[in-house]
Amino acid sequence: MTQVLAVAPVLPAHRYSQSQLTDALVPIIGVDAPGERMLRRIHGGCEVDYRHLALPLERYAALSDFGQTNDAFIEAAVELGALALTNALREAGLTPQDVDLVVSVTITGLAVPSLEARIAERVGLRPDVVRLPIVGLGCMAGAAGTARLHDFLRGRPDGVAALISVELCSLTIQRGDDSGANLVASGLFGDGGGALIATGADHPSVPSSTGPRVLDSASRLYIGTAEAMGWDVGSTGLRIVLGAEVPDLVRDNVGDDVAAFLARNGLTIADVGWWVCHPGGPKVIDSLAETLGLPHAALELTSRSLREVGNLSSASVLHILRAALDRSPEPGTSGLMMAMGPGFSLELVLLEAR
Structure with missing residues (x-):
């Protein structure tokens, strides 16, 4: 089994209220008077109080x-x-030289050499560290990256693997674009990151760890939904594609796939003691609660994360996982990390508290 040793969420220093950001974005996006009224209405309905930005x-x-x-x-x-990787390694009681695999996930910028290569040099990872940059999985990449660490460590049970997520959504806002998708994104998404350190079952750190185990993972791609979520890439950068059908896709598909995934592990939805769900937005959270048959209180950490920092794309599940672990779930209880992304697609990771 894969053992999680540390989860370290990070946020940029620049924090603003939703009303401050709304006022600033009116001239940046360049909306007219009707567009401004729509922008303010959309921002007010995002259920986001504060967000952090990469830049002042x-x-x-x-x-x-x-x-x-x-x-x-x-x-x-x-x-x-x-910063996230350094904090996570410190929490795990490991050094950069201990890392055998580093996975980076992002969807909000392009870097070649990739982020983990640049970070490896910055923090002092070994020259022979295995690198896996993942670009394109969007909001579900934090869960998918955790699953890929699990895949690696099943074949390398004495190994150490690190996941780094960084999403700077504020840098993708489009000027002169008053489309509904751009206005929603400008009110919903924030900037942040995180890192997760895990080891294989035979690593010496496992007996002393109090972090959760990763038991299983699954991926699901819904055919014919490619236009629901993603980017249009053009001269102005990354222009968001965010279809109004996303909450319906969640409602119509996710519940059955979660139930099937849990069933193969001898569990039901009622057996899950703690939920680590990506906060796509208020309507997506409502759809999740409906399709899973859960009270909204079960997704309280998800709603709180959205309210306090906004949707951080792939980094959100790492922030929510940290919050869930800070509540010290009862040893032996099952947790489910889940997130949706472009494709339209779903990633699931089954956890067990220690």
């Missing part, structure tokens, strides 16, 4: 093209990712 708010107006925003992404993402 006043710097965004000067970012005029994709090259500038992507340069800002690389600089800030390496800084935030290195």
Whole structure:
């Protein structure tokens, strides 16, 4: 079994209220008077109180093209990712030289060499560390990255693996775009990151760890839903595709697939003691509660994360996992990490508290 030793969420230092961000984005996006009324209505309905930004708010107006925003992404993402990895290794009682595999996940910028290569040099990972950059899984990449660590460590039971997630969603907001998707994204998404350290079952750190075990994982791709979520990539950068059908896709598909995944592990939805669910947005959270047959209280950590920092794309599940573990779930209880992403797709990770 894979053993999680540490989970370290991080946030940029620049924190703003939703009302501050709304006021600042009106001229940046460049909406007219009806567009401003729509933007304020959408932002008010996102159920987000605060968000963190990669840059000071006043710097965004000067970012005029994709090259500038992507340069800002690389600089800030390496800084935030290195901090997350350093904090996670310290929590795990390990050094950078102990890491055998490092996985990086992001969807909000492009970097070649990839983020984990730049971070490896910054923090001092070994020259022979195995690197796996994952780009394109969107909001579900934090869960998928955890699952890929589990896959690696089943074949390397004495190994150490690290996951780094960095998402700087603020750097993808489109100027001069008053589409519903851009207005929703500008009110829903925040910036943040995190790191997770895990070991294989034969690593010496396992007996002393109090972190959860990873027991199983599963992926699900829903055919014919490619247009529901993703990016249109053009001269202005990454323009979000966010279909109104996403809550319905969750409601119509996720419950059955979660039940089937749990059943293969001898469990039912009622057996899950703690939930680590990505906060897609208020309507997605409502759809999750409905399709899983859960009271909203079961997804309270998800709703709280959305309210306090916004949707952090792939990093959200790491923040929510940390919050769940801080509540010290009863040893032996099952937890389920789950997130949806472009495709439309679903990633599931079964956890067990220690």
